[in-house]
Amino acid sequence: MNVAISLCLILVGLCTITQGHHDGDTHNGTSVAALKLHPSTVHFALELYKELSSASPGKNILFSPIIISAAFSLLSLGAKSATHTQILEGLSFNLTNIQEKEIHNGLHDLLSALTHSDNEIKLDIGQALFVREQLKLLPEFLDHVNAHYTADILPAKFQEPKEAEKQINDYVEKKTHGKIMDLVKDLAPETALVIISYILFQGNWEKPFDPQWTREEDFFVDQNTTVRVPMMQRMGWFHYYFDEELSCVVVRLDYSGTAKAFFVLPDAGKSEQLEKALSEEVLAKWAEKVQRNTAQVHLPKFNMSTSYELKEPLKKLGITDVFSDHADLSGITDQPLKVSKVTHKAVLALDEKGTVAAAAGAVEAMPMSMPPTIRFNHPFLGFIVRNNVVLFAAKIVDPSES
The missing domain is CATH 3.30.497.10 (Antithrombin, subunit I, domain 2)
Incomplete structure (x- = not known):
């Protein structure tokens, strides 16, 4: 949940x-x-x-x-x-x-x-x-x-x-x-x-993460600070977009129902540039540009x-x-x-859980070639959206802080 x-x-x-x-x-x-x-x-x-x-x-x-x-x-x-x-x-x-x-x-x-x-x-x-x-x-x-x-x-x-x-x-x-x-x-x-x-x-996530694959991994808060966090991971089909202009990758995770979460991972050193560029047009572009493809996504579990x-x-x-x-x-x-x-x-609170029905159908057909890995292991942005309304906006700088 x-x-x-x-x-x-x-x-x-x-x-x-x-x-x-x-x-x-x-x-x-x-x-x-x-x-x-x-x-x-x-x-x-x-x-x-x-x-x-x-x-x-x-x-x-x-x-x-x-x-x-x-x-x-x-x-x-x-x-x-x-x-x-x-x-x-x-x-x-x-x-x-x-x-x-x-x-x-x-x-x-x-x-x-x-x-x-x-x-x-x-x-x-x-x-x-x-x-x-x-x-x-x-x-x-x-x-x-x-x-x-x-x-x-x-x-x-x-x-x-x-x-x-x-x-x-x-x-x-x-x-x-x-x-x-x-x-x-x-x-x-x-x-x-x-x-x-x-x-x-x-x-609930439409396609949940399996808790047995959650592992402790490094999260790089800044150049001087590294913390260990439980990192959820799943290989499968995701909607994502590499925004070369703004030097970031956008991953959309769907909830069961009509709500969606967008997680935005800037390239190292590009956070400030990304935040200055944020606008209605940029969010609309990301929502339109994310495409369904295979990936391995690592996302921190946090409260x-x-x-x-x-x-x-x-x-x-x-x-x-x-x-x-x-x-x-x-x-x-x-x-x-x-x-x-x-x-x-x-x-x-962000965790692995999804509906029982979704968990029962978690096996997905995958292409033979290895998909890209998208690892949210340094500060990133998050938006929970429903009906084009931003319900929550977040910046996760240190997921180990409760």
Whole structure:
């Protein structure tokens, strides 16, 4: 079982300052509104990836761009003036080409499509708002939230921080099946609103790796650091592409169902060049160019957990006012609010397992000539994708770190 879990939390505190219906048109099962968002969601994923990579050189990276986008899009329903524009443009939505209604309709349809119509994978996505007792949310804001997002709205005693922390942490632990615990710590008594957005993905490889072939191998973290990791391996048919222009190889592994994982291995010394070149066009090229052929693939087995404070990376993307005393969240309540903290936690476990049926049919006819060996034994990138949506983006620098 391959498990990926991610959660975004936005703390909205009181500022201490002295002054519905969706378009039913679809294309191949995806609504037109959702299709219109795809370029923006991919662009945001890559821009945030670059910011996190730049801020944490030499560190593992794992995050879910779609739930960060969902959490801030929900927040934007109560934002006005420059705060409102900065949030949506910071999420890579071009407000000249797309109307705000289309953004929320599209996200509603996108999230709905992601969590339905595939019995082979488990994908849960949801939002929750924990609201300070006695804080009255404006009816128009609540109407918009209920129309566009499936969100639980729950009262919380933020004036009793420990009690509120337990309430939120219990909720998160239940929704992530115990994978994310103690998300909230040191809540400020003046906290007014906590917005949580979570995603839980569980899937099986369509063609699993056989655990008996997993071996300890060297993984070269950098020029000075080598670690031993359990390396899965399989010889057979894969979809892959050698991108000579960007000096990397792209391997696509399919899950049972409609989700796919792309693993991108840059040539030695080419990681920085590859990251700078990442774009929607590059990801689209890789998805189109991978071809089915034989190979022997070695891929680390790992269990990764990451945690980020996203305020500074999001500021770099242009979302600034919402974190300051200039925040205009007057569409949420008549009291002045600003965002004090954005926490994102993610967990990814990658292993050999697949379905019993797939394991029973693991023998494949192979050409007589020896296929190429693709060995993921130095830092590489990973993307889990469904319906052209990047569910998770990762950089595996040291798979031995949990």
